[in-house]
Amino acid sequence: MFSKACEYSIKAAIYLGTRADDSKRARLPEIARAIKGPEAFTAKLLQQLVKKKILWSVKGPHGGFELAKGADEITLYEIVEAIDGDALFNNCALGFKLCSETHPCPVHFKFKAIRDHLTGVLHTTTLKEAAGSVHEGQSYLSGLT
Numbered sequence: 001m002f003s004k005a006c007e008y009s010i011k012a013a014i015y016l017g018t019r020a021d022d023s024k025r026a027r028l029p030e031i032a033r034a035i036k037g038p039e040a041f042t043a044k045l046l047q048q049l050v051k052k053k054i055l056w057s058v059k060g061p062h063g064g065f066e067l068a069k070g071a072d073e074i075t076l077y078e079i080v081e082a083i084d085g086d087a088l089f090n091n092c093a094l095g096f097k098l099c100s101e102t103h104p105c106p107v108h109f110k111f112k113a114i115r116d117h118l119t120g121v122l123h124t125t126t127l128k129e130a131a132g133s134v135h136e137g138q139s140y141l142s143g144l145t
Contacts, residue, residue, distance in 0.1 A: 001118075006083040009045045011035040011141050013054065013079050017071040017131030025064030036142045045083065052082035071128035080122055089119050 002010070015034045019026055026034075032042040046065050049055040056068045067074060080088065092099035093111035101108075133139040 002080065002088070003084050005041075005045055006080055008035055008037045008042060009049060009083045010076060010079050011037070012042060012046060012065075013049065013067070013074065013127055014130045014134060015141055016055065016065060016067050017074075017127035018135050019066075025058060025062070025066045027064040031065065034141060049079070049082060052078075054078060054082055067127065071131055072126050074127045075123055076125045076127070076130065077119070077122035089115060 012031050012035050015031055016026060028039060028043050028046065031037075031046065032039040035042065037045075046055060046057070050057045050065075050068075053068050054074060055065050057063070057065055092105050093107050093115075094105045096105050099105045099108055130139075134141055
């Protein structure tokens with residue numbers, strides 16, 4: 001559903017959200033390990049999130065990455081939009097250029113309902129909520145492998 005870049009970005013942001021109460025920055029190698037992502041790719045994604053003002057980056061011996069605002073103020077929608085844009089929320093499921101309410105593709109109305117629900121979930125799920133479930137052991141940032 002999401003691109004690999006978006007998946008890693010969401011995981012990295014959630015990881016940083018688990019550390020938000022500690023007010024500690026996390027360095028790139030630590031974040032990459034936590035999300036089981038390639039370090040160079042993770043660095044590129046983190047910089048995109050910095051550019052979109054979702055994260056801050058501080059250089060130096062006490063540097064690293066941290067959330068640019070409270071974990072309760074950042075939604076998963078913001079991260080998806082920052083990395084993948086809004087195509088998931090607006091484009092035709094079958095890739096047609098001309099697909100609309102008046103000129104629908106064969107799955108337009110079914111997909112629209114799913115897309116609208118997903119958009120709502122992403123808009124209403126904050127990093128604080130997602131990070132809280134990880135912190136409490138109710139969910140995980142990496143698979144079992």
